[in-house]
Amino acid sequence: MIKYFKFFYGYLGNAVFVVLLASLFVALLDGVGLTMFLPLLQSVDSGEGGQDLGNLVIIIEWLQSAGLTLSITNVLALIFVFFTLKGIARFIADRYRVVLQQRFANRMRLTNMRLLAGYDYQAFTGADSGRIQNTLSGEVLRVMKSFRNYFLALQHGIMLVVYVALAFIANPRFAVMVALGGLLSNFIFSRIYRVTKKASAQITRDTHSFQGFLIQSVSSFKYLKATNLISTYKEKVDQSVRDIESQNKRVGTMNALTTAIREPLVMLIIVVVILVQVNVFGGGIGAVVLSLLLLYRGLNSLNGLQSSYNLFLEGIGAIDNMDAFTQELKAQQERSGRVAYPGLSEDIRVQNLSYDYGKPLLQHLSFTLKKNETLGIVGESGTGKTTLVNILCGLLKVPEDTVLVDGEDLNQYDVVTYRDQIGYVTQEAHVFSDTVFNNVTFWEANTPENRDRVQRALTLAHAWSFVEEMTDGMDTVIGINGVTLSGGQRQRISIARELYRNVELLILDEATSALDSQSEQLIQENIESLSGKYTMLIIAHRLSTIRKADKVLHLLGDGAYEIGTFDELRERSPEFRTMVDLQSIER
Structure with missing residues (x-):
């Protein structure tokens, strides 16, 4: 008792x-x-x-x-x-x-x-x-x-x-x-x-x-x-x-x-x-x-x-x-720094990063992603693509001075304020059984100012054209898991939510892999229109998605990797060239 x-x-x-x-x-x-x-x-x-x-x-x-x-x-x-x-x-x-x-x-x-x-x-x-x-x-x-x-x-x-x-x-x-x-x-x-x-x-x-x-x-x-x-x-x-x-x-x-x-x-x-x-x-x-x-x-x-x-x-x-x-x-509470995240000014730098899940995934990985650049990440399943993204989101912890944001250790920042600046779109679009407006704003007040912001975000995400034609426009309820929408439409609603939040780092994790060719093309055009406006990380199996990325990180397995532009990797990497040929990517 x-x-x-x-x-x-x-x-x-x-x-x-x-x-x-x-x-x-x-x-x-x-x-x-x-x-x-x-x-x-x-x-x-x-x-x-x-x-x-x-x-x-x-x-x-x-x-x-x-x-x-x-x-x-x-x-x-x-x-x-x-x-x-x-x-x-x-x-x-x-x-x-x-x-x-x-x-x-x-x-x-x-x-x-x-x-x-x-x-x-x-x-x-x-x-x-x-x-x-x-x-x-x-x-x-x-x-x-x-x-x-x-x-x-x-x-x-x-x-x-x-x-x-x-x-x-x-x-x-x-x-x-x-x-x-x-x-x-x-x-x-x-x-x-x-x-x-x-x-x-x-x-x-x-x-x-x-x-x-x-x-x-x-x-x-x-x-x-x-x-x-x-x-x-x-x-x-x-x-x-x-x-x-x-x-x-x-x-x-x-x-x-x-x-x-x-x-x-x-x-x-x-x-x-x-x-x-x-x-x-x-x-x-x-x-x-x-x-x-x-x-x-x-x-x-x-x-x-x-x-x-x-x-x-x-x-x-x-x-x-x-x-x-x-x-x-x-x-099991998450460890976090105490410094409020001030926002990205210059770059995100990864230095000598190693991480394993019983076997080597990432070994001595180093690269720099400048503000408003796009980094494509490709590789076979199990090579550490999502693990790398989880590290950059602060979900997985790594030693000090392994991930630097504007030259400062990521571990020193309050992880909550850091994640406020991250937008994340996954293969399975996360939409909710509610209106388009509430899905984009995440239940913020339905004011004229917010409705204008929603329309701008939907337009940037190439989603306003189909939302405008719905029975109640942005006030239309889209059903459980967005059952009334196509896969491509759900993805564009998800992208609009992140754009509405006005984030700095936009992550797309296999965002087009489950879509048909037409929907994939629309999302790809959407991504290209955002290039230079956001710092983007794009994980992709389809190389066409990252064809115009500023840099491509190719993870080879067992911790090995190579990095360069799309054309540079096609020229010097037999493995990457094989992937390009298999997917019939033109120059």
């Missing part, structure tokens, strides 16, 4: 103690009010001054010393006031717990989203997408539910302590016997707790798998549908759903069992203790009525504690996963 208290305390701080103090106050009001109820009525009725109060007779003595006449009217009014105050206190305590629950969920989500945004890219490539998706969505709801049940369990625990303490003051021997019975009942529930805890952890693992399958089924829907492999894949998803259902039924059975045996256990303990009190110790029922009433409420609180604790255990797997996930994000 302490471990999870620390988990909640980490998000809410000292506010958790306010919840506990409020619960204690409610318990005291309830316990003292209940303590007053029966003895005071007996006192008024018999005039005997509360002989069954035991040590709690001080309550009547205190009221009398305060000048209160113990008439039936005064006693009933006092009891009413006490329980009214208890109701008000309960409302305040429960309302505050709800506020804290929402604050806790909000901070947990925002903390993890902030940490995810700063997550090291290399660590992210090895992460489980299903786990990330599930942890940031479904698991948050399970943790919230556990938060509620955890503090309900603590509230029941506090009330139990108060009731037992008051009962002990009234009749110590009777209270001890009932308390021992309550402890014995806890052994019965311990088995239920173990089963619930184990099932909770399994539900978390199964839900991770389900979310992973779901993400992949959506992203690969067209392929799965076209090949009818969706039926086979559906079986994997169905099995994952059945696994989750099985564990949830197991947890539900444990909760039903807890509810079913709770009251019979309470009555069994009370019956046994009364029999012992009467037959073994020779006491009367009247002497233990108050203690019996308090302990009955105490045992109900014990059962409430056990029930809430079992419900808390339903989500314990989610809490453990959330805590582990947060700690992993914290441990």
Whole structure:
């Protein structure tokens, strides 16, 4: 329990103690009010001054010393006031717990989203997408539910302590016997707790798998549908759903069992203790009525504690996963410099760069890319083209003074301000199920000024001609993944977004490889029209895309490379010349 208290305390701080103090106050009001109820009525009725109060007779003595006449009217009014105050206190305590629950969920989500945004890219490539998706969505709801049940369990625990303490003051021997019975009942529930805890952890693992399958089924829907492999894949998803259902039924059975045996256990303990009190110790029922009433409420609180604790255990797997996930994000935060990036003035220089993924990819690579120049990058798959781009984006870290921007080490710059000046267009165009305007502006305000900027960006990207003909122009919704657009149109929307951002470095990673010849030609003309206006890196399999680049970097594999203009490489490099001939590139 302490471990999870620390988990909640980490998000809410000292506010958790306010919840506990409020619960204690409610318990005291309830316990003292209940303590007053029966003895005071007996006192008024018999005039005997509360002989069954035991040590709690001080309550009547205190009221009398305060000048209160113990008439039936005064006693009933006092009891009413006490329980009214208890109701008000309960409302305040429960309302505050709800506020804290929402604050806790909000901070947990925002903390993890902030940490995810700063997550090291290399660590992210090895992460489980299903786990990330599930942890940031479904698991948050399970943790919230556990938060509620955890503090309900603590509230029941506090009330139990108060009731037992008051009962002990009234009749110590009777209270001890009932308390021992309550402890014995806890052994019965311990088995239920173990089963619930184990099932909770399994539900978390199964839900991770389900979310992973779901993400992949959506992203690969067209392929799965076209090949009818969706039926086979559906079986994997169905099995994952059945696994989750099985564990949830197991947890539900444990909760039903807890509810079913709770009251019979309470009555069994009370019956046994009364029999012992009467037959073994020779006491009367009247002497233990108050203690019996308090302990009955105490045992109900014990059962409430056990029930809430079992419900808390339903989500314990989610809490453990959330805590582990947060700690992993914290441990893998991206390293970044502190200097704000001022913008590119002269050039980007790569000096003696080496990088490998188990085998050499880039070895002693050096080149200079001047501002507003275009560098084409070609080579077979696996030679390090995308790795080089990832390094230049600051996604992969390299030793100091390996990548220099205007003569300054890239590692010294705040990587966030540096990336603000990078535009990135990939083979799979990243468009969203929203309007053209929102896709280009990334949900900036829909003002006349921004609409003018969008039109200029679309025009530069050679996209305005088809956007203008849409039903609602730039306010047209383009569907999931831009399903209403052709591949070339999606690419031009993506390029327009980067131009709208007014970036300095524009990266096109296989931006034309998935397009038909006509679309490729349009994108190629678009790229050529941007030459000299932006510093560009173009990764291409089709050499026609980088035919007019200022420089071409040819990666040969095993770290070897060659660099020069397109014509220079064709003249001096047999490998490059072979690529040119195979693609029938004319001089």
